[in-house]
Amino acid sequence: MAPDRSRSSTVLLVVLVLLLAVVAGEAWYLWLRPEPTVSAARPVVTGQLVQQAAVEAASSATEEILSTSYQDYDAQVSRATSEMTDSFAAQYRKTVARLRDRFIADRTQLQVRVVRAGVVRASSQQVEALLFLDKYVKKGRQTSFTPYRALVTVVHTEHGWLVADLQTQ
Amino acid sequence: MEKARRGRTGLDVVLSVLVLLVAALCVLGGLDVYRTHGERADAAVQQERYGAVLAAATAEAEAFINIDYRHAQESIAGVARGATGKFRQQYDTSSEGVTRVLRRNRSVMDGKVVSAGVVDVGRDSATVIVATSGTVANTRTGNKPVERSYRLQLHLVRAGGRWLTSDLQFVGQ
Numbered sequence: 001m002a003p004d005r006s007r008s009s010t011v012l013l014v015v016l017v018l019l020l021a022v023v024a025g026e027a028w029y030l031w032l033r034p035e036p037t038v039s040a041a042r043p044v045v046t047g048q049l050v051q052q053a054a055v056e057a058a059s060s061a062t063e064e065i066l067s068t069s070y071q072d073y074d075a076q077v078s079r080a081t082s083e084m085t086d087s088f089a090a091q092y093r094k095t096v097a098r099l100r101d102r103f104i105a106d107r108t109q110l111q112v113r114v115v116r117a118g119v120v121r122a123s124s125q126q127v128e129a130l131l132f133l134d135k136y137v138k139k140g141r142q143t144s145f146t147p148y149r150a151l152v153t154v155v156h157t158e159h160g161w162l163v164a165d166l167q168t169q
Numbered sequence: 170m171e172k173a174r175r176g177r178t179g180l181d182v183v184l185s186v187l188v189l190l191v192a193a194l195c196v197l198g199g200l201d202v203y204r205t206h207g208e209r210a211d212a213a214v215q216q217e218r219y220g221a222v223l224a225a226a227t228a229e230a231e232a233f234i235n236i237d238y239r240h241a242q243e244s245i246a247g248v249a250r251g252a253t254g255k256f257r258q259q260y261d262t263s264s265e266g267v268t269r270v271l272r273r274n275r276s277v278m279d280g281k282v283v284s285a286g287v288v289d290v291g292r293d294s295a296t297v298i299v300a301t302s303g304t305v306a307n308t309r310t311g312n313k314p315v316e317r318s319y320r321l322q323l324h325l326v327r328a329g330g331r332w333l334t335s336d337l338q339f340v341g342q
Contacts, residue, residue: 009177012184019191026198030205036213044219044287047212116322116340118286118298119219130286130298132320132340147341149300149320151284169283169300169318 035124044122051119054127057161058152059114062131065092065166066112066150070104085155085164109138125156126164133168218295219287225251225332226297226323227282233337234280234301234319238271253326253333276307279314293327298340 036045044051061083068076077096081089116132128151135146153165229251236244245267249260260267270276280303288296299321304314324336 006177009180009184012181012188016184016188016191019188019195022195023191023198026195026202029202030198036216039220040224041220042213042216043223044216048215116288116298116320118288118296120223120284120286130284130300132298132300134341147320149284149318169302 038121038123044119046122046124046127050124051122051127054122054154054156054161055117055119055129058127058129058154058163059117059131061154061161061163062133062150062152062166063112063114065163066133066135067110068103069109070107071109073100073104083163085157085162088162088164088166106139111136111138120151126153127161128153215290218290218292222287222290222295222297222325222332223285225325226295226299226334227285229323229334229337230282230285230299230301230321231280233321234278234303236271236276236278238274238276241268241271244271251334253328254335256335256337257333274307274309275312276305277314278305278317279303280317280319283318288322295325295332297323297325299323 036042038045064083065080068080077093081092084092113134113136114131115134118130120128120130122128131150131152133148133150135148137144137146149169151165151167151169152163154161155164229248232244232247232251235247242264245260245264249257249264252260280301283300283302285297285299288298290296299319301319301321303317305317306312306314320340322338322340323334325332326335327333
Protein backbone atom coordinates (compact mmCIF):
# COMPACT_ATOMS: atom_id res chain seq x y z
CA MET A 1 0.00 0.00 0.00
CA ALA A 2 2.74 2.46 0.98
CA PRO A 3 4.64 2.32 -2.37
CA ASP A 4 1.31 3.03 -4.24
CA ARG A 5 0.70 6.09 -2.07
CA SER A 6 4.22 7.27 -2.66
CA ARG A 7 3.83 6.75 -6.42
CA SER A 8 0.51 8.68 -6.55
CA SER A 9 2.12 11.63 -4.74
CA THR A 10 5.01 11.56 -7.22
CA VAL A 11 2.64 11.40 -10.19
CA LEU A 12 0.58 14.29 -8.83
CA LEU A 13 3.75 16.30 -8.24
CA VAL A 14 5.00 15.66 -11.77
CA VAL A 15 1.59 16.62 -13.24
CA LEU A 16 1.59 19.78 -11.13
CA VAL A 17 5.08 20.77 -12.31
CA LEU A 18 4.11 20.13 -15.95
CA LEU A 19 0.95 22.21 -15.58
CA LEU A 20 2.91 25.03 -13.93
CA ALA A 21 5.34 24.95 -16.87
CA VAL A 22 2.39 25.27 -19.27
CA VAL A 23 0.99 28.22 -17.26
CA ALA A 24 4.44 29.87 -17.30
CA GLY A 25 4.60 29.39 -21.09
CA GLU A 26 1.14 30.90 -21.50
CA ALA A 27 2.08 33.87 -19.27
CA TRP A 28 5.23 34.45 -21.33
CA TYR A 29 3.25 34.40 -24.57
CA LEU A 30 0.56 36.74 -23.21
CA TRP A 31 2.64 39.28 -21.32
CA LEU A 32 6.36 38.91 -21.91
CA ARG A 33 6.72 38.01 -25.59
CA PRO A 34 8.79 40.78 -27.21
CA GLU A 35 7.19 43.03 -29.82
CA PRO A 36 8.22 42.13 -33.41
CA THR A 37 11.14 44.16 -34.73
CA VAL A 38 10.51 47.03 -37.17
CA SER A 39 11.78 46.07 -40.63
CA ALA A 40 11.26 47.07 -44.27
CA ALA A 41 8.74 44.26 -44.69
CA ARG A 42 6.99 45.19 -41.45
CA PRO A 43 7.61 48.89 -40.80
CA VAL A 44 4.68 49.17 -38.40
CA VAL A 45 4.52 46.74 -35.49
CA THR A 46 1.94 48.44 -33.35
CA GLY A 47 -1.82 48.95 -33.42
CA GLN A 48 -3.56 51.59 -35.50
CA LEU A 49 -4.72 53.58 -32.46
CA VAL A 50 -1.17 53.91 -31.10
CA GLN A 51 0.35 55.05 -34.39
CA GLN A 52 -2.54 57.43 -35.12
CA ALA A 53 -2.13 59.05 -31.70
CA ALA A 54 1.63 59.32 -32.30
CA VAL A 55 1.28 60.83 -35.78
CA GLU A 56 -1.28 63.36 -34.47
CA ALA A 57 1.08 64.25 -31.62
CA ALA A 58 3.97 64.61 -34.10
CA SER A 59 1.84 66.88 -36.32
CA SER A 60 0.64 69.22 -33.59
CA ALA A 61 4.07 69.36 -31.92
CA THR A 62 5.76 70.16 -35.25
CA GLU A 63 3.32 73.03 -35.93
CA GLU A 64 4.04 74.33 -32.44
CA ILE A 65 7.82 73.96 -32.80
CA LEU A 66 8.17 75.50 -36.25
CA SER A 67 5.62 78.33 -35.96
CA THR A 68 7.03 81.35 -34.21
CA SER A 69 6.83 85.10 -34.06
CA TYR A 70 9.17 87.95 -33.14
CA GLN A 71 6.43 89.13 -30.75
CA ASP A 72 6.70 86.19 -28.33
CA TYR A 73 9.88 84.42 -29.39
CA ASP A 74 11.08 83.32 -25.95
CA ALA A 75 7.64 82.15 -24.79
CA GLN A 76 7.26 80.18 -28.00
CA VAL A 77 10.64 78.49 -27.48
CA SER A 78 9.49 77.51 -24.02
CA ARG A 79 6.20 76.10 -25.36
CA ALA A 80 8.02 74.24 -28.14
CA THR A 81 10.56 72.60 -25.82
CA SER A 82 7.74 71.24 -23.65
CA GLU A 83 6.86 69.01 -26.65
CA MET A 84 10.42 67.58 -26.90
CA THR A 85 12.64 65.08 -25.16
CA ASP A 86 15.32 66.66 -22.96
CA SER A 87 18.17 65.91 -25.38
CA PHE A 88 16.32 67.26 -28.42
CA ALA A 89 15.18 70.33 -26.42
CA ALA A 90 18.82 71.11 -25.56
CA GLN A 91 19.83 70.82 -29.22
CA TYR A 92 16.85 73.00 -30.27
CA ARG A 93 17.65 75.73 -27.71
CA LYS A 94 21.20 75.98 -29.08
CA THR A 95 19.91 76.37 -32.65
CA VAL A 96 17.25 78.98 -31.87
CA ALA A 97 19.59 81.00 -29.63
CA ARG A 98 21.79 81.63 -32.69
CA LEU A 99 18.80 82.84 -34.75
CA ARG A 100 17.00 84.88 -32.07
CA ASP A 101 18.41 88.38 -32.58
CA ARG A 102 18.15 88.32 -36.38
CA PHE A 103 14.63 86.88 -36.22
CA ILE A 104 13.40 89.64 -33.88
CA ALA A 105 15.25 92.40 -35.77
CA ASP A 106 13.58 91.32 -39.03
CA ARG A 107 10.16 91.23 -37.29
CA THR A 108 9.66 87.74 -38.68
CA GLN A 109 6.48 85.73 -38.23
CA LEU A 110 6.53 82.11 -39.21
CA GLN A 111 3.39 80.03 -39.55
CA VAL A 112 3.68 76.31 -40.35
CA ARG A 113 0.74 74.05 -41.14
CA VAL A 114 0.77 70.28 -41.59
CA VAL A 115 -1.15 69.48 -44.79
CA ARG A 116 -0.52 65.70 -44.92
CA ALA A 117 0.85 63.18 -42.43
CA GLY A 118 1.79 59.54 -42.80
CA VAL A 119 3.48 56.87 -40.72
CA VAL A 120 6.90 55.73 -41.92
CA ARG A 121 7.84 53.32 -39.10
CA ALA A 122 6.15 52.58 -35.80
CA SER A 123 6.64 50.53 -32.68
CA SER A 124 4.82 50.96 -29.39
CA GLN A 125 7.71 53.13 -28.12
CA GLN A 126 8.84 55.09 -31.20
CA VAL A 127 7.07 56.39 -34.28
CA GLU A 128 8.55 58.10 -37.33
CA ALA A 129 6.14 60.30 -39.28
CA LEU A 130 6.48 61.99 -42.66
CA LEU A 131 4.81 65.41 -42.66
CA PHE A 132 4.10 67.70 -45.60
CA LEU A 133 4.31 71.25 -44.33
CA ASP A 134 3.24 74.61 -45.71
CA LYS A 135 5.35 77.44 -44.36
CA TYR A 136 4.22 81.08 -44.49
CA VAL A 137 6.92 83.59 -43.61
CA LYS A 138 5.97 87.21 -42.96
CA LYS A 139 8.78 89.76 -42.78
CA GLY A 140 7.43 93.25 -42.43
CA ARG A 141 4.82 93.54 -45.19
CA GLN A 142 6.11 90.69 -47.32
CA THR A 143 4.70 87.17 -47.07
CA SER A 144 6.22 84.14 -48.77
CA PHE A 145 5.06 80.55 -49.00
CA THR A 146 7.27 77.46 -49.05
CA PRO A 147 6.09 73.87 -49.27
CA TYR A 148 8.47 71.43 -47.60
CA ARG A 149 8.66 68.13 -45.77
CA ALA A 150 9.81 66.88 -42.39
CA LEU A 151 10.62 63.51 -40.92
CA VAL A 152 9.65 63.60 -37.25
CA THR A 153 10.49 60.98 -34.63
CA VAL A 154 8.33 60.86 -31.51
CA VAL A 155 8.98 58.61 -28.52
CA HIS A 156 6.55 57.40 -25.92
CA THR A 157 7.28 58.76 -22.44
CA GLU A 158 5.38 59.13 -19.17
CA HIS A 159 4.45 62.64 -20.40
CA GLY A 160 2.99 61.27 -23.63
CA TRP A 161 4.53 61.37 -27.12
CA LEU A 162 7.50 63.75 -27.32
CA VAL A 163 9.55 64.84 -30.31
CA ALA A 164 13.01 63.21 -30.26
CA ASP A 165 14.11 64.32 -33.71
CA LEU A 166 12.92 66.59 -36.51
CA GLN A 167 14.63 66.59 -39.90
CA THR A 168 13.33 68.98 -42.51
CA GLN A 169 13.80 67.80 -46.08
CA MET B 170 2.89 3.64 10.24
CA GLU B 171 -0.73 4.78 10.32
CA LYS B 172 0.40 8.34 10.92
CA ALA B 173 2.70 8.25 7.88
CA ARG B 174 -0.11 6.83 5.71
CA ARG B 175 -2.47 9.62 6.83
CA GLY B 176 0.24 12.19 6.11
CA ARG B 177 0.67 10.90 2.54
CA THR B 178 -3.12 10.88 2.00
CA GLY B 179 -3.26 14.51 3.14
CA LEU B 180 -0.42 15.38 0.78
CA ASP B 181 -2.24 13.67 -2.11
CA VAL B 182 -5.38 15.68 -1.35
CA VAL B 183 -3.45 18.94 -1.32
CA LEU B 184 -1.62 18.02 -4.54
CA SER B 185 -4.88 16.98 -6.23
CA VAL B 186 -6.52 20.30 -5.34
CA LEU B 187 -3.47 22.17 -6.63
CA VAL B 188 -3.45 20.12 -9.85
CA LEU B 189 -7.13 20.92 -10.40
CA LEU B 190 -6.61 24.64 -9.74
CA VAL B 191 -3.55 24.89 -11.99
CA ALA B 192 -5.30 22.79 -14.67
CA ALA B 193 -8.22 25.26 -14.60
CA LEU B 194 -5.72 28.14 -14.88
CA CYS B 195 -4.11 26.29 -17.80
CA VAL B 196 -7.42 26.01 -19.63
CA LEU B 197 -8.28 29.69 -19.07
CA GLY B 198 -4.76 30.69 -20.13
CA GLY B 199 -4.99 28.43 -23.16
CA LEU B 200 -8.21 30.12 -24.28
CA ASP B 201 -6.58 33.53 -23.83
CA VAL B 202 -3.51 32.38 -25.77
CA TYR B 203 -5.75 31.07 -28.58
CA ARG B 204 -7.63 34.39 -28.76
CA THR B 205 -4.43 36.46 -28.56
CA HIS B 206 -2.70 34.31 -31.18
CA GLY B 207 -5.60 35.00 -33.60
CA GLU B 208 -5.46 38.73 -32.86
CA ARG B 209 -1.67 38.82 -33.35
CA ALA B 210 -1.94 36.91 -36.63
CA ASP B 211 -4.52 39.46 -37.87
CA ALA B 212 -2.27 42.30 -36.67
CA ALA B 213 0.73 40.76 -38.48
CA VAL B 214 -1.23 40.65 -41.76
CA GLN B 215 -2.30 44.27 -41.28
CA GLN B 216 1.26 45.35 -40.39
CA GLU B 217 2.83 43.56 -43.36
CA ARG B 218 0.34 45.45 -45.54
CA TYR B 219 2.13 48.69 -44.52
CA GLY B 220 5.40 47.29 -45.85
CA ALA B 221 3.78 46.15 -49.10
CA VAL B 222 2.02 49.46 -49.83
CA LEU B 223 5.14 51.49 -48.98
CA ALA B 224 7.26 49.34 -51.31
CA ALA B 225 4.70 49.64 -54.14
CA ALA B 226 4.27 53.41 -53.69
CA THR B 227 8.04 53.95 -53.51
CA ALA B 228 8.60 51.94 -56.72
CA GLU B 229 5.84 53.82 -58.54
CA ALA B 230 7.03 57.24 -57.37
CA GLU B 231 10.59 56.41 -58.46
CA ALA B 232 9.34 55.35 -61.88
CA PHE B 233 7.34 58.58 -62.08
CA ILE B 234 10.32 60.85 -61.31
CA ASN B 235 12.88 58.99 -63.45
CA ILE B 236 11.94 59.84 -67.01
CA ASP B 237 14.43 60.18 -69.84
CA TYR B 238 13.48 61.35 -73.34
CA ARG B 239 16.21 59.08 -74.76
CA HIS B 240 14.34 56.04 -73.35
CA ALA B 241 10.87 57.57 -73.34
CA GLN B 242 8.92 54.39 -74.09
CA GLU B 243 10.73 52.46 -71.36
CA SER B 244 10.21 55.29 -68.88
CA ILE B 245 6.49 55.45 -69.59
CA ALA B 246 6.14 51.66 -69.52
CA GLY B 247 7.85 51.69 -66.09
CA VAL B 248 5.15 53.97 -64.71
CA ALA B 249 2.35 52.00 -66.44
CA ARG B 250 3.59 48.71 -64.93
CA GLY B 251 2.74 49.86 -61.39
CA ALA B 252 -0.44 51.68 -62.37
CA THR B 253 -4.09 50.78 -62.78
CA GLY B 254 -7.43 52.36 -63.63
CA LYS B 255 -7.59 55.92 -64.95
CA PHE B 256 -4.01 56.62 -63.95
CA ARG B 257 -2.78 53.74 -66.12
CA GLN B 258 -5.08 54.82 -68.98
CA GLN B 259 -3.32 58.20 -69.03
CA TYR B 260 -0.06 56.41 -69.75
CA ASP B 261 -1.57 53.89 -72.17
CA THR B 262 -3.64 56.27 -74.26
CA SER B 263 -1.35 59.27 -74.28
CA SER B 264 2.02 57.51 -74.30
CA GLU B 265 2.74 58.56 -77.90
CA GLY B 266 1.87 62.17 -77.12
CA VAL B 267 3.88 62.08 -73.89
CA THR B 268 6.86 60.57 -75.76
CA ARG B 269 6.69 63.37 -78.35
CA VAL B 270 6.60 66.07 -75.64
CA LEU B 271 9.51 64.45 -73.76
CA ARG B 272 11.63 64.26 -76.94
CA ARG B 273 10.75 67.79 -78.04
CA ASN B 274 11.68 69.20 -74.61
CA ARG B 275 14.63 66.83 -74.21
CA SER B 276 13.31 66.12 -70.71
CA VAL B 277 15.35 64.18 -68.21
CA MET B 278 14.01 63.72 -64.69
CA ASP B 279 16.28 62.01 -62.23
CA GLY B 280 15.35 61.45 -58.60
CA LYS B 281 14.87 59.23 -55.60
CA VAL B 282 12.33 58.75 -52.86
CA VAL B 283 13.52 60.35 -49.62
CA SER B 284 10.68 59.13 -47.41
CA ALA B 285 7.28 57.54 -47.74
CA GLY B 286 4.51 57.31 -45.16
CA VAL B 287 1.15 55.60 -45.00
CA VAL B 288 -1.80 57.95 -44.47
CA ASP B 289 -4.27 55.08 -44.29
CA VAL B 290 -4.44 51.48 -45.37
CA GLY B 291 -7.28 49.01 -45.63
CA ARG B 292 -7.66 45.51 -47.03
CA ASP B 293 -7.92 46.69 -50.66
CA SER B 294 -6.91 50.34 -50.79
CA ALA B 295 -4.33 52.66 -49.32
CA THR B 296 -3.14 56.26 -49.41
CA VAL B 297 0.59 56.97 -49.21
CA ILE B 298 2.52 60.23 -49.22
CA VAL B 299 5.99 60.31 -50.77
CA ALA B 300 8.76 62.91 -50.54
CA THR B 301 11.23 62.89 -53.42
CA SER B 302 14.33 64.81 -54.34
CA GLY B 303 16.20 65.00 -57.60
CA THR B 304 16.78 67.07 -60.71
CA VAL B 305 14.98 68.07 -63.88
CA ALA B 306 16.70 69.04 -67.12
CA ASN B 307 14.91 70.18 -70.27
CA THR B 308 15.02 72.88 -72.90
CA ARG B 309 13.58 75.38 -70.40
CA THR B 310 16.50 74.80 -68.01
CA GLY B 311 18.97 74.98 -70.89
CA ASN B 312 19.33 71.20 -70.50
CA LYS B 313 21.06 71.78 -67.19
CA PRO B 314 19.85 69.75 -64.20
CA VAL B 315 17.85 71.88 -61.77
CA GLU B 316 17.01 70.59 -58.29
CA ARG B 317 13.38 69.59 -57.79
CA SER B 318 11.72 68.15 -54.70
CA TYR B 319 8.21 66.81 -54.96
CA ARG B 320 5.47 66.01 -52.48
CA LEU B 321 3.33 63.25 -53.92
CA GLN B 322 0.17 61.55 -52.77
CA LEU B 323 -0.60 58.15 -54.24
CA HIS B 324 -3.81 56.20 -53.98
CA LEU B 325 -3.27 52.48 -54.32
CA VAL B 326 -5.64 49.57 -54.81
CA ARG B 327 -5.00 45.86 -54.47
CA ALA B 328 -5.58 44.04 -57.74
CA GLY B 329 -4.45 40.54 -58.66
CA GLY B 330 -2.39 40.24 -55.49
CA ARG B 331 -0.44 43.46 -56.22
CA TRP B 332 -0.69 47.00 -54.95
CA LEU B 333 -1.13 49.30 -57.95
CA THR B 334 -1.39 53.08 -58.13
CA SER B 335 -4.80 54.32 -59.28
CA ASP B 336 -4.10 58.01 -58.70
CA LEU B 337 -1.05 60.20 -58.21
CA GLN B 338 -1.19 63.85 -57.28
CA PHE B 339 1.26 66.58 -56.42
CA VAL B 340 0.52 68.06 -53.01
CA GLY B 341 0.52 71.87 -53.15
CA GLN B 342 3.83 72.44 -54.95
